[in-house]
Amino acid sequence: MKYIDEFRDGELAQQIGARIAAEADPARTYSFMEFCGGHTHAISRYGVMELLPPNVKMVHGPGCPVCVLPIGRIDQAIGLALAQGAIVCTYGDTMRVPASESLSLIRAKARGGDIRMVYSAADALTIARQNPQREVVFFAIGFETTTPPTALTLQLAKREGLTNFSVLCCHVLTPSAITHILESPEVRQYGTVPIDGFVGPAHVSIVIGSGPYEHFAGEYRKPVVIAGFEP
Numbered sequence: 205m206k207y208i209d210e211f212r213d214g215e216l217a218q219q220i221g222a223r224i225a226a227e228a229d230p231a232r233t234y235s236f237m238e239f240c241g242g243h244t245h246a247i248s249r250y251g252v253m254e255l256l257p258p259n260v261k262m263v264h265g266p267g268c269p270v271c272v273l274p275i276g277r278i279d280q281a282i283g284l285a286l287a288q289g290a291i292v293c294t295y296g297d298t299m300r301v302p303a304s305e306s307l308s309l310i311r312a313k314a315r316g317g318d319i320r321m322v323y324s325a326a327d328a329l330t331i332a333r334q335n336p337q338r339e340v341v342f343f344a345i346g347f348e349t350t351t352p353p354t355a356l357t358l359q360l361a362k363r364e365g366l367t368n369f370s371v372l373c374c375h376v377l378t379p380s381a382i383t384h385i386l387e388s389p390e391v392r393q394y395g396t397v398p399i400d401g402f403v404g405p406a407h408v409s410i411v412i413g414s415g416p417y418e419h420f421a422g423e424y425r426k427p428v429v430i431a432g433f434e435p
Contacts, residue, residue, distance in 0.1 A: 211434035221255030241267030285317030293328035
């Protein structure tokens with residue numbers, strides 16, 4: 205694909221790998237966390253680990269907003285469907301996330317909850333237009349990249365005067381997730397999970413810029429390099 209294939213330069217990648225090996229101190233081990241699942245996929249797909257010296261390790265980060273979603277938020281969505289009778293619209297990857305009392309959204313749907321899988325916030329808005337007599341709730345998840353479409357959908361609903369559409373906002377912030385990692389006992393207190401720096405997600409950084417990462421380099425002495433996702 206044009207504008208992407210240009211980045212897939214095996215010879216250049218080999219040169220960068222050699223430079224990393226030359227710069228790395230053989231007497232120590234380096235551990236860097238790639239934050240996003242897109243990084244993890246690219247590292248695996250293109251054999252990036254094969255280019256790195258043995259003492260440079262990559263630690264897989266949270267990657268997916270579903271993985272860091274509190275159970276209580278799933279409980280809220282289930283309650284809206286089962287107890288309040290709302291139409292709950294959500295992405296497919298949240299349907300099987302475990303909630304309290306061995307429930308999940310897909311199990312709540314089997315119990316009679318009107319829970320529908322959608323591909324976008326706009327799909328949920330369409331359902332609200334089609335069901336003016338029902339409350340439609342969009343269960344919004346995702347990092348900063350999915351926040352603008354949710355906000356745009358709310359603007360459209362307000363402009364159209366749709367009073368039966370609302371959002372259960374469960375968007376998460378990348379800097380907050382990094383802070384949680386750095387403040388965890390495994391990293392800060394016990395040192396059982398060593399982290400020397402982060403590879404920050406490029407698509408998120410287009411939205412928030414580089415400023416929010418400066419805190420980690422300053423206070424925690426953990427540098428952040430924004431990159432991705434082509435190797």
